[in-house]
Amino acid sequence: MTDRTPDHIARLVPRLGLTGTERILELGAAPGAAVAVIGPLLAGDGHVTALDRSAVGVRRIHERNRDLVDAGRLTVLEQDLTMLDGDSLRPARFDVIFASNVNVFWTHPDKANVATLAGLLAPGGRLHLFYGYGPGDGVSRPGGPGSGRDTGGLVAATLERDSALTAVTVDGVSAPLEIRASRIVG
Numbered sequence: 001m002t003d004r005t006p007d008h009i010a011r012l013v014p015r016l017g018l019t020g021t022e023r024i025l026e027l028g029a030a031p032g033a034a035v036a037v038i039g040p041l042l043a044g045d046g047h048v049t050a051l052d053r054s055a056v057g058v059r060r061i062h063e064r065n066r067d068l069v070d071a072g073r074l075t076v077l078e079q080d081l082t083m084l085d086g087d088s089l090r091p092a093r094f095d096v097i098f099a100s101n102v103n104v105f106w107t108h109p110d111k112a113n114v115a116t117l118a119g120l121l122a123p124g125g126r127l128h129l130f131y132g133y134g135p136g137d138g139v140s141r142p143g144g145p146g147s148g149r150d151t152g153g154l155v156a157a158t159l160e161r162d163s164a165l166t167a168v169t170v171d172g173v174s175a176p177l178e179i180r181a182s183r184i185v186g
């Protein structure tokens with residue numbers, strides 16, 4: 001039986017703007033739902049590295065996406081992103097790095113390893129961080145209908161502090177909430 005794609009995953013993947021040939025890193029990728037949607041889009045050198053700190057989660061990513069692993073399109077890593085050492089990843093540079101509902105970027109920004117992630121992006125590469133599951137979740141406005149915290153503002157401030165990132169934007173209108181940044185070129 002095919003696992004159902006959660007609505008928030010179905011909504012966020014098109015917002016990655018993929019052509020299919022990108023080298024992609026997903027952070028907190030369990031249970032592999034986004035990977036399963038992205039897999040059929042891959043072409044040419046397109047590849048996904050899916051990272052999660054949970055051993056059970058990593059097993060689920062594998063089970064859900066065995067065909068992509070067998071095709072050489074997917075690498076799955078049990079790894080805490082707060083301990084990530086950029087030198088240990090292959091490929092060494094990514095065109096797109098994204099995460100959905102990985103809270104460390106606003107709960108413990110000093111531990112989120114943003115400098116390492118920025119260093120893993122190819123020049124012009126994009127970082128997309130999504131929050132929430134449905135309309136109104138993870139809203140970017142303090143006092144909005146979600147938890148009341150300004151997730152978008154907190155995460156944007158974290159990304160803006162990194163000198164290798166530019167063009168930080170918050171989309172709090174579409175669901176899920178998205179905070180986006182690009183790696184400076186040159």
Ligand SMILES: C[S@@+](CC[C@H](N)C(=O)[O-])C[C@H]1O[C@@H](n2cnc3c(N)ncnc32)[C@H](O)[C@@H]1O
Nearest residue numbers: 028030052053054057079080081082100101102
């Ligand atoms: C709330 S779940 C979201 C799962 C999926 N991305 C989604 O949006 O449906 C958070 C996931 O991120 C992983 N995660 C949280 N913090 C992490 C960290 N510091 N390093 C790696 N993975 C992390 C968890 O193990 C879990 O699989």
